[in-house]
Amino acid sequence: MAKKDETIKWIEAEIRRIKNSARRTEGFETNRGHSSLDPTSRQQIQALELQKERYLKSKGE
Numbered sequence: 801m802a803k804k805d806e807t808i809k810w811i812e813a814e815i816r817r818i819k820n821s822a823r824r825t826e827g828f829e830t831n832r833g834h835s836s837l838d839p840t841s842r843q844q845i846q847a848l849e850l851q852k853e854r855y856l857k858s859k860g861e
Contacts, residue, residue: 805859811852818844 818841837845 805855807855808852811848811855815845815848818848 819837
């Protein structure tokens with residue numbers, strides 16, 4: 801696997817930060833933890849994942 805790009809590292813770190821700091825509801829996590837996050841945090845994570853996908857496409861990966 802190629803060395804990770806700094807932009808990808810930053811996006812993944814932001815996703816982890818949001819997940820770690822988000823107020824979680826009681827219950828089990830499903831769908832990679834998204835269902836237990838509050839709506840605002842879920843939207844932020846989805847936006848970051850989309851940004852990551854677009855960035856990878858723009859680089860041709």
